[in-house]
Amino acid sequence: MRKRRAAAWWAALTTVFTLAAVGCEDSSGPEDGTSPFTGLTAREAPVLAVKIDNVGPARPQSGLGSADIVYVERVEAGLSRLMAVYSSHLPPTVGPVRSARETDLELLRQFGEPAFAYSGAQSKLLPLVKDAPLHPVPPERVGDGYTRSESRAAPHNLYLRPERALSAAPDADDAADIGFRFGAAPAGGRSTPSYTVRYPAAAISFAWAGERERYRVSMDGTSVPVADAKGRGPATVVVQGVTIRDSRFHDRSGSASPFTDTTGSGPALVLRDGKAHQARWERPAATRGTEFTTPDGERLAFARGPVWVAYVPREAVPTGAAGNSR
Template sequence: MLAAALLLAAAGCQGGDGDGSSRPESPFTGEPAGRAPVLAVKVDNAAAARPPTGLDRADIVYAEQVEGGLSRLMAVYSAHLPPTAGPVRSARESDLELLRQFGRPALAYSGVQGRLQPAVDRAPLYPVTPGTAPRAYERSQDRAAPHNLYVRPAEALRAAPRASDAADIGFRFGAAPAGGRARTEQTVRYPAARFTFTWSGDGARWLVSMDGGPARTADGRRLAAATVVVQYVTVRPSRYHDRWGSVSPFTETVGSGRALVLRDGRAYDARWSRPGGGSGTAYRTPDGDRLPFARGPVWVVFAAR
């Protein structure tokens, strides 16, 4: 009975290093992890919202362009839940397409533009907002609104008890492929924001900087990733805008294009492909082989083609 339970726990998770091990691993990081539901959190990334809380515990962090050329983050949690995460801000149309590859995850966010609400209602996700799960949220007295709303991830998942467990979204993990180019730093620029990733051999991590300064959490921890993916996508105007009339960009994450994968102090040219909303995203070498990531947290930065 115990053996059967262990096999069931490992189902859907990528196993070991090709050595036949059934040790369960996270499909998001390649690190040891049991089955657990997925919670995505929209994280404010304006200067007034920094430093963030709990972002260092995310399995995956997505960075996207929003109104005014600024950036916003989506933190995806499963293996590890911080006590609190945030500051939490509003969702965008792009998030609905991106999240479909996670099955039916929980999404913590502070609200949406009114015309977008019907699309959120139709999307395959469990909305967790201050209105639907007030016990999951708190306001900090140390910051001014709207940069002071935080979510308690464990409480948020209690409000979405049927959220999908972490499953394969296309990532593969393993030894570094042949080739690549030595790279110690990579910068991605938006019209009014930028991300820089600097390789640290001591920690075997890419250290994150935002807008020219080191990115740290509220408790002083430096944000870092084992793998960084710069995914070149189409960024176009959406049908929606904010209260000041600025049009919200739409980031197309279904389709294909080029990518740059950073791991182990090297940069690898890649192609990404996601044939449909319900599909994961595959990253391949120019020869067509799946490009393995380094085990650990993954940052995916969507950059305009």
């Protein structure tokens, strides 16, 4: 049972939702016995977030196919990095694990007090990580929770053992409502067999595989394994337009670390079932989840299954005829 401080707040919040119209299910909250992150049958379990490398030497990554949610963030030099969120399934290993960013702290607030696995951080950021409402499980705290691969060069060879990490964070909060809704697709949408999210020095493409009812993922033109033996993999992809600005932190070369503001509101493109749907997102505060609505203001339901969210500048989200392949 959830012994979490945010439980009462979430219960009160969900009572104010109204019934959605065509294309959305009862928006009062997740169904009993299902994951609030995927809409699939799942047991109640704690949340583990893992910061994962996403440059060429780090691929293929391990454990992405078991993630309930994968967030794609822009980092220094125009590259991208992943934040994978686990609760429904725990793979044997996840990685390569890399360092935390300021963006992660705001993003993770919506999960209550999750366990957070990462490897290091900018020295001035470490006190903020320590004071954040989460349960840090870096290598220095969970030595037996990590292993180094001999087949890869550092720093792209550090892997997490999720079960051991969670054992070191027994008070991590269970999965709870973060605003996602699941059900039938909204009316309309534009046929979009593939879509590419572009960063200054990276690109991530999503191609609809109708026979699997999932999206295939490729990074910088190379396919990556994001589906496990049970065929998991993204059923919904969200391209979320946000404000990305320089933070007060810098990497070793002096480059400013981007800060992605995941609160507020803005445009989004929701990809599901091979179609793209224009949407709006709203997250009033860091402690709140993110709601996605249609242009008419109705809650927009995702397809049941794992969700990938790619954060891009607001102006990078297409308007007008949604979902042109890029």
